[in-house]
Amino acid sequence: MASGPAGGTYDFPITIEAARQLGIPVSVNVPPIIYELMDLYPQGSTGRPSVLYVPTRRDRGSPRESTGSPPARAPEEK
Numbered sequence: 001m002a003s004g005p006a007g008g009t010y011d012f013p014i015t016i017e018a019a020r021q022l023g024i025p026v027s028v029n030v031p032p033i034i035y036e037l038m039d040l041y042p043q044g045s046t047g048r049p050s051v052l053y054v055p056t057r058r059d060r061g062s063p064r065e066s067t068g069s070p071p072a073r074a075p076e077e078k
Contacts, residue, residue: 019026 014022016026016028
């Protein structure tokens with residue numbers, strides 16, 4: 001997984017204090033128009049993955065759904 005500043009990942013923001021300790025100039029004076037602009041582009045909900053993997057059991061004889069071809073068979077023993 002990629003690591004961001006201060007060892008965190010890019011999925012989680014750093015605090016104002018942490019940014020200042022890294023030498024990043026931070027301002028908390030954001031004009032209201034910026035918040036109005038941000039409201040036009042809502043972000044997805046947090047805490048839930050955008051893709052959910054649900055493993056399913058497949059019978060050996062059933063065709064593969066992704067390729068449309070039957071599953072590979074093991075070589076026969078002699």
